[in-house]
Structures are given as C-alpha cells and as structure tokens.
Amino acid sequence: MAAKQAPLSPSDHAELFPGADPTGVPAMPGSSRSDSGLRRRELLTTTAVALVFSGTTAEALVVEGSLPWSPFAGTPPKAVQPGPWVFFTSEEGATVEALVDRLIPPDPQTPGGKDAGCAVFIDRQLAGPYGTADALYMRGPFIEGIPGQGYQSPLTPAAWYRQGLAALDKYCRATHSIPFINLSDDQKDKLISGLENGSLKLDGVDGQMFFQRLLGDTRQGFFADPVYGGNRDMVGWKMIGFPGARYDYRDWVERHNERYPLPPLAITGRPDWNQQKT
C-alpha cells in the first residue's frame, strides 16, 4: 500500500476536482477566490478536530469477568394511556374514528376500527416521533417523486394528517353540506373509494396518498401490540388467531394438527394473569 505522506498540492486538487480553484478546495456556491484560503484552513482544522474526537470517543466497551448487571434493569415500553386526544382536535378525532370504522367495520365477532382503538393509536403516533418525523430526512430539496421514492413532503406526518383532514372536511361541507361523520355509511364508503381510486380530488392534498397512509396506519393500529393504544383487548389478534408476543413454542414443535391452546399475549400481559373471582 503506497500511502501518500505529503499533503495534496494544488495541482493534485486540480486533478481531483476539475475546474476547482487551484489554490484551495473546490469553490463552493457563494465563495470567492479571496476567502478560499481561509476555507481550506477551516476544512483542515475541522477535519483534524473530527479525527481527534472520533479517535477518543469511539472506544469499544471492554467487559471483563461477567457481563454488567443491575437489579430492576430493563427498558419497559411506555403504555399508551386512555384519555382525551393528544394530537387531534375533537372534530379531527371524531372524523378519524368514523374513517377507521369504515375501513374496518364492526361485525358480530369483532369490533370495528373505532372500538379497537385505531384512532387512538394514530393520535398517539402523531403526537410522538412518528408524527414529528424524527426518523426522516426532512430538509430540502422537495421534489415530487415517483411512488417508489416514498414520502417527499416538507410536512411532518402530523401536519400532513391535519391538512388532509381539513381538506376532507372542506370537501364534505362543499359537496354534502355536512361533515364526514354525519354522512351515511354508503356515502362514506363511496367517498373513501373515490379517494382510493383517485377519482375524488381534495383541495391541495393528494387524496390517494392520504387514503394509503390512513389505511396503513389503521392496519397497524388494529394489529400492533395494545401497548400502543390500538388492538384493544387484542381483538385483532383474536380475530386472526395470532398468539401474540410469545417467546417459546418448543412444546408444540412436534405436535401437528392440533390447535395451539393458549390465548394471545400482549407485552403487558393478558387478563388471565389476574385471579378470576368465582
């Protein structure tokens, strides 16, 4: 390996960055020849600082003897508490409840999206890091992409929901003179279908994308662990026979054509953990 010991000469720079200022680093937008020397110094200094810091802070933890352990250790999930809306206004909350109850309508065996807590799930998600897009790159440029490129909006999901719900409300009042929640089930379904197939245009909002996101979030609310506010009493899991957050099926690996007998289990437990008073 022939490592280059000498610092780069201006001509090296010219080779590496065709069209660059031969006396320093490549010109940046807004920079001028006169300050490029300063920029070079800055670049070298910050690089050196970065190297020093990465060299001192990136040490691996050395564990000797046995692994660290402390009593009561653990990072339990924070369970969503029932109660008033955290993100939605009461009108928004009622609209979302009406929407999720048409996406997953109640039937004699299983409650619908509303009673399963899907709207509560979405509300708490929008109030948290999902709503504020903590995990997304949210700086420009914002260009309309193709569907495969995913979310391209400068709005956080929370702001995006708010805008979508407002546009929906505006549409309902303009077309039917009543808010969404007061429409008949047929009218609601027709409207939702229009959003889904793109035939229904909302003012300033991509209705199809609004539908897709709402449907996805409703599904998650119906099937995610109840600790997040939806899937109340594990109704989603009971419906499809999913045994929940279980850990070990060794007793059942060799037993074929038998029904697994244990009911679903949530992260915080299941009702059978409490004594049944007879």
Added chain:
Amino acid sequence: MKIHNLIGLALAACVIGAPALLAQDEQSFEKIERGRYLAVLGDCVACHTAPGGKPFAGGLGLETPFGALVGPNITPDLATGIGAWSEADFWRTMHEGIGKNGVRLYPAMPYPAYTKVTREDVSAIWAYLRTLEPVRNEIQSNQLMFPFNVRRPATSVWNLINFQPGVFQPDTSKSEAWNRGAYLVEGLGHCGTCHTQKNITGGDRGGEALQGALLQDWYAPDVTSDLRTGIGGWSTDEIVRYLKTAVNSFGIASGPMAEAVEHSTSHMTDADLMAIATYLKDSPGKKNPPPITSLPADDPRMIAGKAIYEDRCAACHISSGAGIPTLFPRLANAPLVQSDDPTSLIRVVLAGSRAGATAAAPTAPAMPSFAWNLNDQQVADVVTYIRNAWGNAAQPVQAGDVGKLRDRLQRQAATGG
C-alpha cells in the same frame, strides 16, 4: 485434634522463646501460601473489601437488624489496619472475639465459627495477612444504633447467651472426610452465618444448624440432607460441582452465594469440597416438619400463577419446571423453591438476579427483572404456583409481602445499596 494442639503449643513456644526462629518461620512460603488458601476458605475479602476497593483494606457494610457494621481494614497498615497487632492479638480475635487492647468484637465477625479454627491455621492466616501491602484506609466499623453501639455490655451479654469458645473437636466415629468437612463448614467456611436461623439476639439458634435463614432480604436455603427443602437429593458430586463452578444439574448460585462461590468455594481443593459435601449430606434436616400438601390446581391463585408462568417463565424454566441444566435453574422438586421462606424467590422475580461466574462456568446467566410487568398479586401468584406445581408443596405467598419487599429492594437499588 491433639496433634494440632501440640503444634500450636510448639509454635507458641517459638513465639515466646525464639524471635529469630519466628522470623524465619513467618517467611516460610508453605506457611504463607497455606494462610492465603485458608483466607480464601474463610472468604475474608467478602466483608473486608469494599466494592472496587483494595483487597482486605476494609469497607463492606453488613446490614444487621441492629444497624450497620463495616468490615475493618486488616492490611498491616500501622495507623488504620492491623499493623500494630501481634499474632497473639489475632488469635484472641479469631478464637474469642476480642481484638487488640481487649476490644470486644461484634459477632458480625463470625468468631463464633472461627473459634473452631486450629491455632496452627490461625497462625498461617496471620502469616499471610502480614505479607499484604499495607493500605491506609480509615474505617468507621461500628455504625450500630444505641444501645448496641456500646460495645462492652452488648457483646458481653451476647457472648453469654450465644458464644462458646473452643477449637473444633473431631468426632472419632465419623470419617476423616466428614471431620474435615465439619471443620470447614462450622469453622472457617462459616456457612451457618447465612444458612442458620438466628435467635432474637442474632445468635445461631441451637439445633437448627444449616436449615436455612433470612439475611439482608435473601433467604439462604436449607443445606441439610432434607429431601424436600434441603439438598438431600443432590449427590456429593453435584454439591462439589455447585461449589466449584456455581452451577450443577439443579441450579445456579445467585446473590450472596454467587459471591461466596466466586471468592471462596471455587478456589477450594477438590478434596476440601468433597469433605464439605460429605458433611452436608450427613447433616440432619428439620425434625418433624409440619406436613404440607400442594395447593389444588383449581385454586384461583394457581390458575393465575400458571398463566403467568406459561407466558413469562416457561421460555427458560420449561413448562415442566425442569429448567435447562447448568443454564436455567430447575424449579420442580427444587429445595429453594420449596423453602419455608419465599423471600429469595420473590426477590429474583422482582429485581432479577445474576448467577455467579467461575472459570469453569463463566456464562453467568441472568434472570430478568419482572417488577415492571407484574403487580404484587401477580408476583405472589406466580411464586405460589411454582411452589405448588409439579409435585412441589409450600406455603402460598401473600401480595402484601411482595409489596414490602418491592419497596425495600427498590429503595436499595435507588441508593446503590
């Protein structure tokens, strides 16, 4: 042992008569090395070393019902250790519980056990302690509450009730291994300090040796030959394996026993471990234990407990309670599980626990804490279940006791105690 006494007398004669000879003897490698081994047997560091501190320089607090006592500095530092002591001072400390200048020790120093140690062995330990590097470390040992902090009357009365000085006397009707085991268990090993029930003054309760006791919110289980609550079902080889590696086919050492294994028993010779096992296998369990039957499976506590067990415990301890040998303790037919006192069980469910790690078994598997997930009644029910499932039988556990222990343990964890 007559021969030991003779050697002891001979040594004493040397001490008085021939200082030059003594100096030579004190430097004998064999003697110092034997003293080092005996100090390990006695697990001196357990109390005389602070967590992360210099060995033997003192500093681990022992919480007693009467207040705290801190193990003093026993390095040969003149000002803060025992550098100014003579061997005679040390012998009196070990044998009578009376330190230099007639200071009476509190029986947190297990002199009621150490009194059984031969003069020869005490001399070897002394020789070893003299070779330690002196460490300057002032220790405020006596942190008891009034009136127990006034040494003289407190300890005199205590000794009158509880203390009989005297070197171990072998039982000629028993084997050599049995006698060596008895000498280690009753003497330097001071097993009864944790495993023997205490009377109201904190002295060993007569006739109940090694039948299990509660100390610092751990229940040190019955280690007699009792088949249900003791280790009568363990072979001598399994006992040796437990003491040497911290694990065997049945269980894993945890809590204070994990430390005892790590610091002390894992360093013992196989012959000494076999001797201890021989003696424990022959130690009598509780006389006429009250008959006890398992709770019926349809008891509401058992039904709830079984549901919790299936969901939270069975992944490691197996639905049959058999555990995984050397990794996850067996619960079915396990002595600790059926102990009269369920404190240790409740404790490991609440706070979790880590097993001891030894060179032979370095994994040290840990039990996770379930305090966040189970309320007091649920902890009580799952512990009641494991105490009464698979043929086990023991008293049910009360939610109130779980709550009190939870509060105490969480306070300790918060203060780093």
